[in-house]
Amino acid sequence: MGKGGEQRRGRSYDAELTAAVERAQQGDEDAFAVAYRIVHPGLLGYVRGLVGEDAEDVASDAWLEIARDLGRFRGDGAGFRGWTAMIGRHRALDHLRRQARRPRTALLEQDVLQMPGEHDTAAAALEALSTEAALALIRTLPREQAEAVLLRVVVGLDGPATARVLGKRSGAVRTSAYRGLKRLAEQVIRGGGGTTASGPERRTPGDAS
Structure with a gap:
């Protein structure tokens, strides 16, 4: 699918998400489930990129905060994705501070x-x-x-x-x-050259640019 198709699909997801969030803020639990279904895979992938194997627990903590503060959110579907990503990042950084680890990019699921x-x-x-x-x-x-x-x-x-x-x-x-x-x-x-662990260009996310 080309870039135009991706943008149209993204707008469609955001329109559905906007409607779901609005209904969820009025107490519709099914609508909250729709919002969760749309947002969670991307949020989990981002958190996984920061905390690795602890991503499920951190994402669960983020969703507890999202559910608690949902009534305070103002914005559309795109804004909701940004708001949830910010909450996820804060929870991930809190976790990393407790674990005395730096953020790192870890495995992401194919979906x-x-x-x-x-x-x-x-x-x-x-x-x-x-x-x-x-x-x-x-x-x-x-x-x-x-x-x-x-x-x-x-x-x-x-x-x-x-x-x-x-x-x-x-x-x-x-x-x-x-x-x-x-x-x-x-x-x-270049055909993916330099991406293996033993290759000369192997770097970690903490290296300087």
Whole structure:
């Protein structure tokens, strides 16, 4: 599917999500389940990229907070995805502080990589690879670039929403996402070279860009 098709599908998901959130705020439990179904795979993938195998527990804590504070949310479906991603990030960072670990990009499930989002050429090229190859590519990125790519491609946030989640200026986030996606595109063009653990270009998300 081309970029135009992805954008139309993303808008369709956001329209459904907007309606579900509005009904959920009025006490409709089925509508909350719809919102959960749409948002959770991307949120779980993002959290998994930060905390690894503890993602299920951290995401559960995030959903408890989301359910508790749902009445305070104001915005549409796209805004809800950004709001939930911000809550997920806060819970992940709290967890990491308790565990004295740094955020890292870990394994993502295949269905997460197929979530709708605002994909550009590099991200679309990434999707054409096998899940294992895509993960290997993402894990070569410095942490800030990896997190920006996760938010843009996995959660499907736009640039300003990604900046709000990360607490950084939009320009800095755009630069991180651009550099990360550019590096991924270069790897794809070269046939995925330098992505194996023993390859000369192996890097971890904590390395400097």
